[in-house]
Amino acid sequence: MNYTRLGLLHNPIASASHFNQRLLLSLKHTRGFTKLDDALQLFDEMLQRQPPPNIIEFNKLITGIVKIKQYSTTLSLYKQIKLMGIPTDLYAMNISINCHCRLDQVAYGFALLATIFKQGHPPDLATYSTLINGLVLADRVFEAVELFKKLLRDKLCEPNHIMYGTVINGLCKAGHTIKAFELLRYMESGSCKPDVVQYNTVIDSLCKDRMVDNALQLFTKMTEKGVLANVITYNSLIQGLCNFGRETEAAKMLRDMEEEGVSPGVDTFNILVNSCCKQGSVKDAQLAVETMIRRGLHPDVITYNALIDGYCLRGEVDEAGKVLNGMLETNLVPDIVTYNSLINGYCKKKQIDKARHLFQEIQHKGLTPNVITCSTMIQGMFQSRNPAAARELFNKMQAKGLAPDICTYRILFHGMCKNSQCSDALVLFRSLVSKELTEDVDLYTILIDSCSKCGKPNVAMDLFDELCLKGLKPNVRTYTVMISVYCQGGLFGKANDLLRKMEDNGCLPDSVMYNVIVQELLKKSKCQEAEDFLEEMINRGFMPDSTTFTMVLHLIPNVGKESRMRTIVQKLTA
DNA sequence: ATAGGGTTAG
16 A cells, blocks of 8 residues: 555654554644634633623624534633623523533523523524424434424414424434425425425435435435535435445445536545445545545545554554554544554454553543443453453443443453353343343344353253344344254254244345354255255355365265265356 | 534444
8 A cells, every 4th residue: 555645654664663652642632722712812801891892792702612512611601791791692592502402401491491581582493493403412302393393383483494404303313214204395395495404314314214215316306306415415325325335326426426516525535435444445445535635635533543443443453553644644633433443453463462552541641431442442351361351341431430332242241251251141141221231132142152152052042032032033143143053953953944934034044144054064964955055055146155165175075976065166166 | 794403433
């Protein structure tokens, strides 16, 4: 990879140690608070002016502070303004309501609404939109919709496109994309025609709900209605296409947008870079970055994070280090996401000491590890056969107020089982109360797999029954694990039944499952059946993996010249 | 002429 040409690399022969040095140096940088500092200084100066400036002047300044998400600061500034006896206005009230909502204090927002009424002024559309959005942010979408309906019913206001947009967004965020779509249709039929924002909201939500084709249809309809798509529209669609393996169409969409005169932004390229990395092709991602730079766009932290993560996922942490160097060259500050990738990279390479060192270092420099950081470390510790350290960190993160999430538990149980702590894992699993955890199919799958590997096939089968009794839907991995449990116990009839049941449930076997089945059958010298499955999998376009292939090859000398197995191998090697 | 809504990250 030519980093020099990309302009990503300062020192073309950056060694690993050089990279570490730079990495530590980067941690000494602190967030750029100069902007806020300047604003606060100006604020103080304005307060001291005689006569004091108009509230409009203050609102202008404060809007900038809200933009950098300093909500509590904003609220304290308004407190000062009030103390100085400067009269405020509805704009100031609305900004304050917004800040309370963003600070997860919707109730305070409504208290301010009461204050507005008490002062004898009517709230306006912005006040209500802000409150509706506050309810949405607090995951109280039902109430948000109720408030919206009440406003319509009582004719308290005539909603504009922003208010509609807020409600549509709320419905989408709560998973009611179809309802949002209906509201959009309602707008189309009324006098307040939807603009590109409302279309974008629904298009994006359709994409996230895997309904990319419906999103594309809506996109066409919107264009026909004369609403011009913007970068965000295209970003959502490109993202949607990439997420479902439709990269070719995504690339076409990129060309289309340019033809329409919409220039792709850094974000657009980030989607592509990220998609390439997730598919394992960091090279293509690098090409996308080159294109981006050629067009005068500057890669940002997200771009670099995607590349770094792409390399780390492959365990190429030195390559990731080179990208990091390039990032530091451009004065971009790595964040916790960057370090999470690097820690993961070290863990993948079984360099747990380096991971641990980095984990310590970021804390010394004031970055706070998040759930992902800790989960990654825990996984690394298990992989390096140190279950005690893993458990210690698992306890410590909770002591520090970091709640483990579902991934943490999957890692924990997987790790415990791999380190012969199957029974402990089961005990811990039984102590869980949250439904998210006790009804997680993946968690069950991990436990079933572990129990079977620990020589407890009966416990494994019980767990599978339990999962089904709870009404949970097993996935391909669950079925695969169970089929191998049955095969290992010589219960081929049961394995077959389950295979059929699985297809009835609309779950199709994948490559891993076929490989497992063939391997288990061969282990039990069921060559006939293994051949059947081998043929079936090949017909369905799946390839035997190296383990399966080796096992098959070993059998070849023992089977007749004209055997099916030989034909299969010949076909595969042709 | 100062407020409220949409995309992108591990």
